[in-house]
Amino acid sequence: MVSDSTTLPTVGTVSTTSRRVAFAAALAASSALAGPPAALAQETAEQLPVLVITASGSEIDLRDVPASVTVISEEEIEDMPAQDVRDLLSRVEGITLARSGNANKVQIRGLGERYTLFMVDGKRVNSAPNLFRGNDFDSGWVPLDAIERIEVVRGPMSSLHGSDAIGGVINIITRKDYDAWHGSVTTEFTAQEDPDAGDYGRVGFHASGPIAENLGLRIYGAWDRRNPDNPTINPDSSLDGFLLSDNKFIDVTGSWMPDAFNTLELNYDFSRRVHNDVPMNRHAGSFRHVGEYDFGTTEVSLWGDRIRNEYGHGNKLGEDQPNTAYNAGADGKVVLPVEFWTEQTLTIGSSYRYQQIDDDYVLTGGGDPTSSVWQGAIFFEDELRITDDFLLTVGNRLDYHENFGAHNSPRIYGVYHLTEGLTIKGGWSSAFKAPTLLENSPNWYQISCGGGCYLAGSDELDPETSRSIEVGIHYEGPAWSAGVTAFRNDIEDMIPFPPARTSDVSAAPTYSNFVGFAPGGEPVFAYENIEEARTQGVEATISVRPHPDWTFTANYTYLDAKNLTIDAPIAYQPEHNANFTAEWQATDKLNLAVNVSYVGEQYTYVPPTGDMAYASAADAFVTADVMAKYDFNENFTIRAGVLNIADHQVTRETIDDFNIDGRRFFLSATGRF
Secondary structure, eight states: OOEETTSSOOOOOSOOOOOOOSHHHHHHGGGTTTOOOHHHHTSOTTTSOOEEOTTSSSOEEGGGOSSEEEEEOHHHHHHSOOSSHHHHHTTSTTEEEEOGGGOOEEEETTBOGGGEEEEETTEEEOOGGGOTTOOSOGGGSSOGGGEEEEEEEESOOHHHHOTTOSSEEEEEEEOOOOSSOEEEEEEEEEEESSTTSOOEEEEEEEEEEEEETTEEEEEEEEEEEEOOOOGGGSSSTTSOOSOOEEEEEEEEEEEEOSSSSEEEEEEEEEEEEEETTEEEEEEEEEEEEEEEOSSOEEEEEEEEEEEEESSBTOOTTOOOBOEEEEEEEEEEEEEEEEEESEEEEEEEEEEEEEEEEEOTTTTTTTSOSEEEEEEEEEEEEEEEEOSSSEEEEEEEEEEEETTTEEEEEEEEEEEEESSSSEEEEEEEEEEEEOOOTTTTOTTOEEEEGGGTEEEEOOTTOOOEEEEEEEEEEEEEOSSEEEEEEEEEEEEEEEOOSSOOOOSOTTTGGGSTTEEEEOTTSOEEEEOOOOEEEEEEEEEEEEEEEEETTEEEEEEEEEEEEEETTTTEEOTTOOSEEEEEEEEEEOSSSEEEEEEEEEEOOEEEEOOTTOOGGGOEEEOOEEEEEEEEEEEEETTEEEEEEEESTTOOOBOOSSTTOOOBOOSEEEEEEEEEO
16 A cells, blocks of 8 residues: 555644754754654654655645655555565556556656656656666666655656656655664565566665764665566567566665764665666765754755666667766755744755766767766745645746756645645646757767667757646545545647657658768658647545554546647556555454556557557556565564466567566565564
């Protein structure tokens, strides 16, 4: 079960800071802006509110948050038989997976993965420059064993987080608790009933605690592997099933609190992911200072990463063409409690980001194998508690992009508590997304059309912009809760991905983005701004607890995603999605659960002309899982279950199709200390 504003505690307001005089509380504060300590999560819902940070400038009670937010808790992560973050996200309302070629890219409210910003402890991760066709790497840089919770913000958040957040933000909050040494080790194995499908296994650990006075250490690591499917898994053996996935992670964080006001944190992590046969290595580091003073809270962070794609974009001969992307940035903000006219929480901040990609193979059109860009921003957000029941949030971000100049991203959002349990909320926001480094690099050429054409970057592109509105109503009572949210996103200057192209040399000049022929005679096509798009829909959730031992939850998403330029649907956007979970706490030690997921019919290919006579679609499908968890004691737990118990297996029939695993059996064990 995933938690959202309809199923979580209703008490609490914006959190306040206090001076820490004990080491346990002091070091726990080091993660105050990245999420509450795990120790707090063990308290009962009646004692503490659920605080979130991604959708606001400061920590705020989920019931007051100025956005549509879902929180996947640590307990839910442990209970779900998930291989990675994508499996967890697929059960959240408003989220779909673009499964083209089995890539499983995360989408929010009908907008592709290019419009979803992934963050780890508030720091963005971005491997997009390494794989021009888009990728699903950014959802998997953190192993499940290291995650405390996941905050999912559905809707634009450019006013706080800048470009790339048109669709929404997914912030992965890692475990940080330094009061005493503790940790866990988990091992899991999933066996496929179909001998042609690849089995899966993982092992992971995390540990944290004090190593000296006022000094804490956290370390986590993991290894997971999914064997590749046999070529015979699909009717057409030339179409791959799931390819090899082999991932390794290690992360070390040190936290030091020299006094009751200041906390310093230093982090380094290394990840190697072999995913869909593409090996990627990521080195990342960050330094953060958090100050909690009488006047307010400050945070300053420096961060950077280096992502190496050992395969690269490939060429006609299938030869490796490695590339390296660099991301670095500095962020700072101050959160001030203000008593003027009414109670306010004012957040003021700034950020700077630099991106660079080195590619000796495809960045050669202009003779320079390096492309880079920088952008800076200043922003503010003011949370005004107009009355005890009405909270109004206003904010704006002014970004300056090296290539595109200044862009404003304002937003306004209101939350009104009609009664103690009934809340209405809604708002309007604007967002923008700058073209990627490769899309905007005129010296970039990439083979496409199976070797029959080329794609080229363009320095004439404009940023994509959006205007979004949402309104919702939520009820939360002692035995049940429910909520409904309606939303609409209008996007202008959309950059079609992939762009229109063909290997037909006679037809190529009729394309609006045709720019000429390569020396070998292949047609060349550039990225261009041509499309307008609209996504709109309804998200509904309900949770019922008729007995302390029984919980039933369900969510449903209706989505209408359309390319207005060609008056056609957007591919990989099912009109209907639904999830249902029933949980039974059979005994103090035994928990049983059933989960059913429905994914509606979706187009897998829509011609660039919009002629739906040539479109292709995938049928709707349903999967059902049964799971059991047994706690032998507080230090040892086993989980087991059957996934896709009805064995509804989906195979690929075209290059745009996808596979869905059939029946499989999983077993995992977790030891704690």
